[in-house]
Amino acid sequence: MSTWVGVEIDGLNVEAYxxxxxxxxxxxxDRVREGCSPDEHGRLPHNAFIGFRASAATIRRRMSPAGFDLDACEQHFNENLPILVEAAKFNFRHFRDETGDxxxxxxxxxxxxxxxxxAVKDTSLQDWLDVLPEALKVSKSIKHSFSQTANWRNVSTIPLVNAMLSDIPFYTEYSHTDLFNFPCNQPIYFQIAWLANCPDDAVCELNIAPLIHSGWEEDFQDLDEIQQHETQPxxxxxxxxxxxxxxxxxxxxxxSLQRMCYASIITAMEAYLGDILRREIFSRPAV
Known part of the structure; x- marks a missing residue:
């Protein structure tokens, strides 16, 4: 069975794995391990958090040296908006010509x-940044369903917000939009735009506890040991x-029992030393 997790920025899921x-x-x-006391069957509780957490200000600082800042987002937006407009026009003409009646x-x-x-053809990046919070607010009151056909939603007095929340598929080989129909062909540029609207202390996080529970990933054992002040061995x-x-x-x-207990203690000590040595050897190539 597939297990999905995602990066959330200020409560909005912006990237899924x-x-x-x-x-x-x-x-x-940035690793965090919270609420992870196992139940009687050794399973993680549903509210367990094992993953990464950082502030929006921290993430913005890390993106910038990699070339992902608001200037880069604006350049990408300006390059992709005309492509998006042409794709919309193509679909408009396609349905008009194909049906005839x-x-x-x-x-x-x-x-x-x-x-x-x-709604989108004469907009700027700043126009989108200005109404993104409103689009998110309105989206929470909409019942979303997967649709492969175009569906215009008239849910706001702002045409751009309606465009953000409508189902507008494009039948092309590559993506024209990301969340809220934002004009881009890579999700990172929407993430930059969304971060620009977030306060510095907004939370960015990724919880991989479901992957650990399903057996796809390993737990952050070292954090568990730090919290317990004791290694697993x-x-x-x-x-x-x-x-x-x-x-x-x-x-x-x-x-006879005392000799058996003595041997058991020696065995426990040997197992402890063996586990520690094995862990050091496998986790440190130099060793």
Whole structure:
């Protein structure tokens, strides 16, 4: 079964991964492990968070040296908006020419592309940035469903917001839009635009706990050990020795039992040293 996780910026999912994850612009220092006390079956609770978390200001600072800033977003927007407009015009002409008789269905489709084209054709990046928060607010009251046909939504007094929230598919080999029909062929540019609207302390996060629960990814074991102030090999060894001590105390005069307990303690210590050595060797190529 497939498991999906995604990067969220201020509560909006902007990038999704199936059965794996990418670190995006997160770093190892952004790793977080919260609410991960396992249940009686050793499973993670549903509210567990194992992943990455950073502020919007931090992510913006990391994007900029890679060439992903608002200037780059504006240049990409200006290059892709005319392509998007032409694609809308092509679909408008296609449905108009192919049907001929202008049936109610064809009229609805052509009207959707025409109204979309009219709403976006003379816009600037700043126009989109200004109404993105309104589009997000309105979108929460809309019942969304997957649609492969054009569907114009008249849900706002702002035509551009309606264009952002309408279903406007383009039947081409590559993408013309991202979330909210933003003109771009790479999701990173919408992410830049959305970050520009977020306060510096807005939360950017990626929770990979579902991937860990499904067996696709490994847990952040080192964070778990830091939180518990104890390594996993030490936990197993300590519990084994404590159980042996309890058994030994039941019959202190039984020499055979004491010899068995002594051997068990030696075995627990050997297992602990073996686990530690194995982990150091496999995690550090130089060793």
């Amino acid at each position: 199936q059965n794996h994850h990418s670190n995006w612009f997160f770093k190892q220092s 202008f049936s109610p269905v064809s009229l609805r489709l052509t009207d959707a592309y025409r109204m979309f084209n009219d 030490h936990i197993f060894s300590r519990l084994s020795i404590e159980e042996t001590q309890l058994l030994s105390a039941t019959q202190p005069e039984n020499l």
